[in-house]
Amino acid sequence: xxxxxxxxxxxxxxxxxxxxxxxxxxxxxxxxxxxxxxxxxxxxxxxxxxxxxxxxxxxxxxxxxxxxxxxxxxxxxxxxxxxxxxxxxxxxxxxxxxxxxxxxxxxxxxxxxxxxxxxxxxxxxxxxxxxxxxxxxxxxxxxxxxxxxxxxxxxxxxxxxxxxxxxxxxxxxxxxxxxxxxxxxxxxxxxxxxxxxxxxxxxxxxxxxxxxxxxxxxxxxxxxxxxxxxxxxxxxxxxxxxxxxxxxxxxxxxxxxxxxxxxxxxxxxxxxxxxxxxxxxxxxxxxxxxxxxxxxxxxxxxxxxxxxxxxxxxxxxxxxxxxxxxxxxxxxxxxxxxxxxxxxxxxxxxxxxxxxxxxxxxxxxxxxxxxxxxxxxxxxxxxxxxxxxxxxxxxxxxxxxxxxxxxxxxxxxxxxxxxxxxxxxxxxxxxxxxxxxxxxxxxxxxxxxxxxxxxxxxxx
Amino acid sequence: xxxxxxxxxxxxxxxxxxxxxxxxxxxxxxxxxxxxxxxxxxxxxxxxxxxxxxxxxxxxxxxxxxxxxxxxxxxxxxxxxxxxxxxxxxxxxxxxxxxxxxxxxxxxxxxxxxxxxxxxxxxxxxxxxxxxxxxxxxxxxxxxxxxxxxxxxxxxxxxxxxxxxxxxxxxxxxxxxxxxxxxxxxxxxxxxxxxxxxxxxxxxxxxxxxxxxxxxxxxxxxxxxxxxxxxxxxxxxxxxxxxxxxxxxxxxxxxxxxxxxxxxxxxxxxxxxxxxxxxxxxxxxxxxxxxxxxxxxxxxxxxxxxxxxxxxxxxxxxxxxxxxxxxxxxxxxxxxxxxxxxxxxxxxxxxxxxxxxxxxxxxxxxxxxxxxxxxxxxxxxxxxxxxxxxxxxxxxxxxxxxxxxxxxxxxxxxxxxxxxxxxxxxxxxxxxxxxxxxxxxxxxxxxx
Numbered sequence: 082x083x084x085x086x087x088x089x090x091x092x093x094x095x096x097x098x099x100x101x102x103x104x105x106x107x108x109x110x111x112x113x114x115x116x117x118x119x120x121x122x123x124x125x126x127x128x129x130x131x132x133x134x135x136x137x138x139x140x141x142x143x144x145x146x147x148x149x150x151x152x153x154x155x156x157x158x159x160x161x162x163x164x165x166x167x168x169x170x171x172x173x174x175x176x177x178x179x180x181x182x183x184x185x186x187x188x189x190x191x192x193x194x195x196x197x198x199x200x201x202x203x204x205x206x207x208x209x210x211x212x213x214x215x216x217x218x219x220x221x222x223x224x225x226x227x228x229x230x231x232x233x234x235x236x237x238x239x240x241x242x243x244x245x246x247x248x249x250x251x252x253x254x255x256x257x258x259x260x261x262x263x264x265x266x267x268x269x270x271x272x273x274x275x276x277x278x279x280x281x282x283x284x285x286x287x288x289x290x291x292x293x294x295x296x297x298x299x300x301x302x303x304x305x306x307x308x309x310x311x312x313x314x315x316x317x318x319x320x321x322x323x324x325x326x327x328x329x330x331x332x333x334x335x336x337x338x339x340x341x342x343x344x345x346x347x348x349x350x351x352x353x354x355x356x357x358x359x360x361x362x363x364x365x366x367x368x369x370x371x372x373x374x375x376x377x378x379x380x381x382x383x384x385x386x387x388x389x390x391x392x393x394x395x396x397x398x399x400x401x402x403x404x405x406x407x408x409x410x411x412x413x414x415x416x417x418x419x420x421x422x423x424x425x426x427x428x429x430x431x432x433x434x435x436x437x438x439x440x441x442x443x444x445x446x447x448x449x450x451x452x453x454x455x456x457x458x459x460x461x462x463x464x465x466x467x468x469x470x471x472x473x474x475x476x477x478x479x480x481x482x483x484x485x486x487x488x489x490x491x492x493x494x495x496x497x498x499x500x501x502x503x504x505x506x507x508x509x510x511x512x513x514x515x516x517x518x519x520x521x522x523x524x525x526x527x528x529x530x531x532x533x534x535x536x537x538x539x540x541x
Numbered sequence: 542x543x544x545x546x547x548x549x550x551x552x553x554x555x556x557x558x559x560x561x562x563x564x565x566x567x568x569x570x571x572x573x574x575x576x577x578x579x580x581x582x583x584x585x586x587x588x589x590x591x592x593x594x595x596x597x598x599x600x601x602x603x604x605x606x607x608x609x610x611x612x613x614x615x616x617x618x619x620x621x622x623x624x625x626x627x628x629x630x631x632x633x634x635x636x637x638x639x640x641x642x643x644x645x646x647x648x649x650x651x652x653x654x655x656x657x658x659x660x661x662x663x664x665x666x667x668x669x670x671x672x673x674x675x676x677x678x679x680x681x682x683x684x685x686x687x688x689x690x691x692x693x694x695x696x697x698x699x700x701x702x703x704x705x706x707x708x709x710x711x712x713x714x715x716x717x718x719x720x721x722x723x724x725x726x727x728x729x730x731x732x733x734x735x736x737x738x739x740x741x742x743x744x745x746x747x748x749x750x751x752x753x754x755x756x757x758x759x760x761x762x763x764x765x766x767x768x769x770x771x772x773x774x775x776x777x778x779x780x781x782x783x784x785x786x787x788x789x790x791x792x793x794x795x796x797x798x799x800x801x802x803x804x805x806x807x808x809x810x811x812x813x814x815x816x817x818x819x820x821x822x823x824x825x826x827x828x829x830x831x832x833x834x835x836x837x838x839x840x841x842x843x844x845x846x847x848x849x850x851x852x853x854x855x856x857x858x859x860x861x862x863x864x865x866x867x868x869x870x871x872x873x874x875x876x877x878x879x880x881x882x883x884x885x886x887x888x889x890x891x892x893x894x895x896x897x898x899x900x901x902x903x904x905x906x907x908x909x910x911x912x913x914x915x916x917x918x919x920x921x922x923x924x925x926x927x928x929x930x931x932x933x934x935x936x937x938x939x940x941x942x943x944x945x946x947x948x949x950x951x952x953x954x955x956x957x958x959x960x961x962x963x964x965x966x967x968x969x970x971x972x973x974x975x976x977x978x979x980x981x982x983x984x985x986x987x988x989x
Contacts, residue, residue, distance in 0.1 A: 462718060
């Protein structure tokens, strides 16, 4: 993308005022999405995102400058701006780069960015019409086929010169069902760090459409969820968003390093129920949140965050690693060159346990089964989180009963991970986009079916 | 290659590829941001962003493509990608490009220039010092952030439209973290305007006071009682559900406002305004994303839905006129429909009188998880909330970790009073939402 000798000259300019670390990040991303609405191809979004950023550290200060001008002159100007912002000083390091090749553990057979629209439309239409034709109650379907070809280059004053190419493909169907004048929605959005082959080899597009429509039709006939504190069984796959919100964000160095996480200073302590082991793993082949190297050039890793309830590690980027005196963990991520990267999740999940589905439901006299979850959010400082239940059922005397709509779950992260007291074994991952200070990035969440012994259910 | 040379390269490429109807939309922004940690500058960032979006009509369909890489080869590829995308489309809607030669209102207020880095640094450190001085409980993690930004937009098309516009803003954000030895409480406050005249001390004081007031909060009791939404809370709810007034969403069955123009959709005290030149807007816009002149309008007037928001395509499809609300989420996005500054008009009660009218209930100052816990299609919401109890007409103890649930379409009818002061809360942008404090009857609160 940018030749090694140019990177060397740019980094040398960047460290000219005394930075002790400098990084050049360059990006060229082709992003393409096709949208269908009212049974027709309605719009296509087709974008090239290209630019670079220079980051400098001096002790515990950091500076970033970014630009869309990736000519050598443009990059040198950007480096100068960053160097000037750092202050007055003289160069203390000499730049010499060595190319490093990281293996790609996410092979791609059909590169979507070079495939014609017609090939993608086959999958989109299969999914779209499967949803549309699922039931007469389906009033509208909104379908999107997204593919991203993200090429990055990272050169640092430590000598690293590395590149990665991250290809992702995703199909999202949202179905709207109507029953007695009320509308409800259902959504299904499988994606992988793979090419178009994901929709012939791994995911059946028709099932995606059917799942979205089934959820919408089920919910259109549901009554409102009652409000109160009760036990909740949370379904596998996207249910893992509970860990992502209630605990994951609070284990990111961007909060921990500043003391604004309820888990600051808790390494080695029992913070969760002994049934809970939680992992962030950026190395799962083909998984939506996987990376070969993070956006600072650190290789992705499998990090056990919590083992049998004990806090083992945080997720740490290079800048916050300095403040914390701990090594970086391969979690530094950014939406694009225009965002300052920070510690983020990759594929984060609760590991399998030994409880069975029968035991979990059998233990519930009255409660909620949150079969499908929506998104959520958290304030890491206080641990207060929320997330939405897209498909819920009441549980009475161990039996799954009628569907209920409009529920959300709220609580405090450090309480809820103590209350996860049953964990089954049907672990699956699900895909989402996670928004935070370094932008919107692809992450997986996951878990087997779990039980939370007591949590506030927002209903009416 | 700069934008002007690129513009010419694109025009040449369009001509060479036989494309007669096209438009080039350009958006660029420059920003500089400094934030503090423990009395020092912790992060500095400066960025130059920008890109162009090309759209063209081929066989009656509008194809789009965009890029940030401005070069000769990219100009040719941009045009052919957009044309290729147009050929894939199936929508039968008639599409339009805006006409040149229209007249535009002039903006009633001016926006500040980029602030010098030294001033940004000085204000950030000053804000940091004020934060720590404001209260002995202010703890590390508290942060002052100062942002100076400049935005420019230009639209040029084959119908003779050739418009450009620039605006800028300075923003100060005081984030407080308070710690009393056992409990952390956080909040923030934002000021916009000109750094030279901005009231930094008042913004810091407000941020700290908000975080302090929340300390020792209890969980609210479950029940159905009157709810007062603060301007911040109602602004965020309005932001989440503003799409119900989008005529395109209505036409697609994604809003229940279909066929309701001219009918009562809200309580008679509700008037909802959309104003491109709102006094506190950081980006007052004289033209929309299609080059149509913008103007102030009542969307709801005394409870009656006066108009939905339209762009050229949607207006033509249903036999109406555009309301000048064509908008893009970012330069690369296709043209959609958005409000400018949308706000609920003020009522007649002071905030104290509003609380008295509520009697016993809950005052919600902040809502969380709006992207997940609120469904803009069904109108259902169940949202994480924090705020205060209202007892005998006055604000009493702080409450948190409860939810408020209801339905937006019903809520519009359930509004029984509004306070007399509209505030523009939240993070400023092209689109912003403002509100007075609003009293709503009949919502459910779930807590302990």
